Amino acid sequence: MVSQLSFEKVFIVSLWLESLMYGFLLCLFLASVYVNITLRRHQDGHSRIMFYIGIAMFLMASIHVSMNCYRLVEGYVTHRSDPGGPAAYLGALAPWHHVFKDTIYASQEIFGDAVAIYRTYVIWGRNWRAIILPAALLIVGLISGYSVCGLYPTEAAGRTVFDPRLQHWISTFYAVSFVQSFLTTGLMAFRIWQTDRRSKKYRADKGNLLPVMRILIESAALQLLVEFILLIMYAINLNAQFILLEIVTPIVGITFNAITIRIAFRSSESMSNFTRSSEANPSAHAIGEARSMPMRHIKININQETEAVADTESFSEAK
Structure with a gap:
């Protein structure tokens, strides 16, 4: 039989780790505000939408950690002398505060998945x-996550998240969240790699898209790892799953902001390098000026490597 942590320890450790992750998210959110202000002239409508999404994720993470702070104070101070002590208060499924904070968690996961799908759609040329x-x-x-939240108020006192009525829905939601994160990250990374490989012959410089692929994979790695371990812990009925459950909400925001900020800084660096190159080499500046001139259609016959050129243009438009 697997050794279990007591609920009293689990709830304290989970809030401590969530607060730590929220601190990281706060730093990244402030960095995203800085990027949005300083790089505004380089941003398009898509970048501003991503910034507003980051604000929404930060607000949901703030509400979630605030609710857990409220629950911890109530459980260990106000209701410490109640039958069952803090564990009974914090482990109850039906109270509004538990339903509300888990609804925020489910919403953050679903929102994060939706944004990842949108990014995949754009990178794949809106296909x-x-x-x-x-x-x-x-x-x-969406169905499994909100079904769990809807079933919580009907649970009798003393029931836990390992109740058979909930296990099917919770297991489904955890599994879908992990597979979704893995799938969208893999699709985006594969498309970037594929486009980089096919466009290699047509690049005049040494730049490539592989750093963008590394940014996606490295930024999503923490969320993927946490979601995978959470699924395993719940499958073997470990109380310690609550520790990872509570940190998922800020981690979704961390993943989103990390990708947005790193790509924004890389784009800014590329623009700065081009500007310095233009100043040092007038011909490069002339090329940049030529790119901004109105274009007209011309007829070009290409006999080879048609697929590679098409893929490169599609990816450029997606960006």
């Missing part, structure tokens, strides 16, 4: 076929 499976998984996650 809806690339997101059929992720979109189907999003619907499954």
Whole structure:
């Protein structure tokens, strides 16, 4: 039999770790505000939408950690002398505060999955076929996640999240969240790698898209790891799963902001390098000026490597 941590220890440790993750999220959110202000002239409508999404994720993470702070104070101070002590108060499923904070968690996961699907759609040249499976998984996650929250108020006192009535829905939601994160990250990384490989012959400089692929994978790695371990812990009925459950909400925001900020800084660095190159080499500046001139259609016959050129143009438009 697997050794269990007591609920008293689990709830304290989970809030401590969530507060730590929230601190990281706060730093990244402030960095995103700085990026949005200083790099505004380089941003388009898509970048501003991503910034507003980051604000929404930060607000949900703030509400979630605030609710857990409230619950901890109530459980260990106000209700410490009640039958069952803090564990009974914090472990109850039906009270409004538990339903509300888990609804925020489910919403953050679903929102994060939806944003990842949108990014996948853009990177794949707005090809809806690339997101059929992720979109189907999003619907499954939405149904299972909110079904759990809807069942909480009907649970009798003393029941836990390992109650058979909840296990099917919770297991489904955890599994879908992990598969969704893995799938969308893999689709984006594969498309970037594929486009970089096909466009290699046509690049005049040594720049490539592989650093963007590394940014996506490295930024999503923490969320993927946490979601995978959470699924395993819940499957073997470990109380310690609550520790990882509470930190998922800020981690979703961390993943989103990390990708946004790192790509924004990389784009800014590329622009700065081009500007310095233009100042040092007038011909490079002339090329930049030529790119800004109105273009007209010309007829070009290409006999080879047609697929590679098409893919490169599609990816450039997606960005």
